[in-house]
Amino acid sequence: MALNFVHKLSNQINIKRNNFNRLTHIRSRSPLAFKTSAVFACYLLTACNTETAVREQQVDPVLVEYPVIMLQRSHENIDNNIAAPIFDISDPTRFNGGAELWFKQNAFADTLAENISHALFATDGAESAADESPHPIIDIRDLSLADDGQSFLVSIRAPEIEGVDEDEQPSWNIWRFDLATKSFSRIIADDTTAELADDLMASYLPDGRIIFASTRQKLSRAILLDEGKPQYTALDEFRDDPTFNIHIMDGDGSNIKQLTFNLSHDFYPLILQNGKVLYSRLDAMGGNHGINLYSMNPDGTDNQLVFGWHSHNEELNGQLTNLNYIGTKQLPDGQVYLLAQNNDETLTNRQPISINITDFIDNRQTIADSNITGSAIADIEFTSYQFNFSDQINPDGRLSSLFALPDESQRYLISWDLCRVIVEEQIRSCGQLTDEQLASPDIKLAPALYELWLLDNANNTQQLVATPESNTFFTEALVMQATSTPKTFIADRVAGNELDFELYQAQAGALHIRSVYDFDGQDVTITNATPNGINDIKDPTKVTAAQRPVRYLRIVRGVPMPPDEVRDIANTDFGRSSNQLMREIIGYTPVQPDGSVKVKVPANTPFAISMLDANGQRIGGRHQQWMSVRPGETLNCIGCHTASSTAPHGRYDAQPQSINSGATGGSAFANTKPSLIAEQGQTMAEVVETHLGLPELSSDLVYQDIWTDEALSELNPDERHEYQALTTLVPNGSSCFNQWNAYCRIQINYEEHIQPLWQTPRLVVDEQTQELIADNTCIACHNRVDGDALAMVPAGQLELLNSPSSDQAAHMTSYRELFFNDVELEEIEGVLVDRLVELLDENGDVVYQTDADGELILDEDGNPIPVMTTVPVNSILRTGGAAASSRFFEVMANPTHQGMLTSAELKLISEWLDIGAQYYNTPFYTQE
Structure with a gap:
């Protein structure tokens, strides 16, 4: 076998030596090349004057000590572009057969590569990589290296089964490769459990647990039962595919827990160096608001928008680009980056861009009190190269994947198509041509050849690592090297300590809004009648309850959409518009005079809020983001924002200081009941909790004046808009609020x-x-x-x-x-x-x-x-x-x-x- 390969390789080298000007690269049965081929490739490039493609190739003295893992994938060349398998962000489970994993003991180009995935799912007669028998066509993606460099996680899907429906096809599973044994093992060993859902995009937490995206909806399905619904796997808000949420499990696949509860996809979790989880969320409430970046703690607490809401149509390469923030990674120096791609998802060339999420919440919107200027999005700076996703000729070639070595050496393992063009039916290096020649309409790109290279940005050197097989290219790669920047460990919050024990036991959390009158840091209550804004509004001697613009808060829950096999929903079921799909009301609570709200809310449930007037009618537009709390957690919001506002919102550290500074400690608010003594900085809602307990949600609009000091002003009359006053059938679920629990829902149907x-x-x-x-x-x-x-x-x-x-x-x-x-x-x-x-x-x-x-x-x-x-x-x-x-x-x-x-x-x-x-x-x- 090895001798046969040597003969094939020698023949190819001889062909190349006889055709210098064609500048073709060695394509062999496996993605490997001997040292002679690496040297010869360098010689060819130098002879062709390709200094705009490869400046210098030197053997890296460190990288050769570590194994290299390469994900090779089949493709077709169409119009000299690689027609890549489609990775549809709206369909993460898509099967793109023809993926293989290859192992090289080091990065020398002459080191033999071994196919380590051929034996997976192999039938009798095809049990090893060396076997010439046909091997099962599988799909592989999402390589993720452990911090110690001794293992990596990968998503693998078994071969498709002929003649069965999509829902009967194998699921995506997470596997571990151990360097010591050079073997794979599925994380969830039990077949039944593994096949319950699709699991993708896994990464290790510092304590050995695994965080991943999954359609398991493990807790969401259980909550459906508690709500009185049948248990099912919900579809996303476009009703296309099962919804992915972030889950966590122990290293042996046990103790699976759901962390996020979006009604559309939450995926691509990344463990940052500070221990936080950065992930991508498809915000689709009432329409497509794009894929944005969110962060949370590894236990799901402190979940909030981080970046991107107003930064999707950005200019890259001189053209507007629809950016979706998926597949983020972190460089050893702390920069967060991703590979932006052309809107044509079949093309493979990518543009590496960094995103400053520390100082920005949008590309041109800094967090509050920041002195930073400029923009958040920037090209990753390579010493000698400028990669982009344009379909035009780029003298620096095209990049498909990038792996930053975890050692702060500024070295990158890249899948790189060197710039080559067709001139008079001859393949030539771009470095042989002038800029004017390259701009000629008669010049076409040569068929793409994505090789694996080590790019040393600090020393401006390059080293060829591997050349792919014919009609394949490298889509991912990594070096099995320990990181020099270990991640911080953030322990799970504990009930009774960081989390409220009573709320935890009730599967509830709390929502605290400092003031609904705070719109992007502006007090919207300042008028001629109330020149001091909320300081006037909250004073019972100056403003009556009837004069306050916001009186109640409504909390709404989206109904998870079942798949067709559970219930094929007719479009007419949604009525005049399906934009809001189906909604249930979680409940109501009054807003305090200073605009503050603090109320008990169900945990692990996506909800949205609306501000209401005295008649219970929504003021302003609908909320556009699903929020959630973990059991025992309090979600703190400073205020509100308009739908079109680009000011920082949704991220606590990005917002300006609240307009509601709260109370002066040790006394009551001005002109209010003296018995309601406040602590320093407390809102009126927090004072209510201190003296009367945390309010529970109600099915009705109920107001009772607890603030007015009757010695100073007249008590505001009670208000009650109750379902029980109806002579017709009351909305379903309203009786649950007689003794509130976390699963109370109000459901209104027209008929x-x-x-x-x-x-x-x-x-x-x-x-x-x-x-x-x-x-x-x-x-x-x-x-x-x-x-x-x-x-x-x-x-x-x-x-x-x-x-x-x-x-x-x-x-x-x-x-x-x-x-x-x-x-x-x-x-x-x-x-x-x-x-x-x-x-x-x-x-x-x-x-x-x-x-x-x-x-x-x-x-x-x-x-x-x-x-x-x-x-x-x-x-x-x-x-x-x-x-x-x-x-x-x-x-x-x-x-x-x-x-x-x-x-x-x-x-x-x-x-x-x-x-x-x-x-x-x-x-x-x-x-x-």
């Missing part, structure tokens, strides 16, 4: 809870004679027939019937009438027909019918015939929320409708509109 409002009898009867004065039942007027069953035009051109709609049978007529534009009706001889009027042009003149030649068509009296058209009727409700549906509430407040709906009914309609006006807010409504 169950909104339509009955239109049908509830609303009779006005004379108290003395019991004579019917008026029938204010909604469908009495908003109907096609009157009390005598005769045709009539619905009041306000609005039908509120529960019959199936003629436009969409899955919806009631009333729902379509409320949310979809329609046309006016009129009654003609006992029949309702569309009302027609003369069509007018832009000048207000009547438009007349014409024939094909443009001549007027005349009636029997010789008069032109006007074009008739229907009269549009705009919908009265909007899925954007109650505030966007102001016309409806204005009608309900006018003299003809005032008092017809109760405050509890209006509150129900408002909250349902605010969460998206879905037809159903459960995927299982029609199965119940």
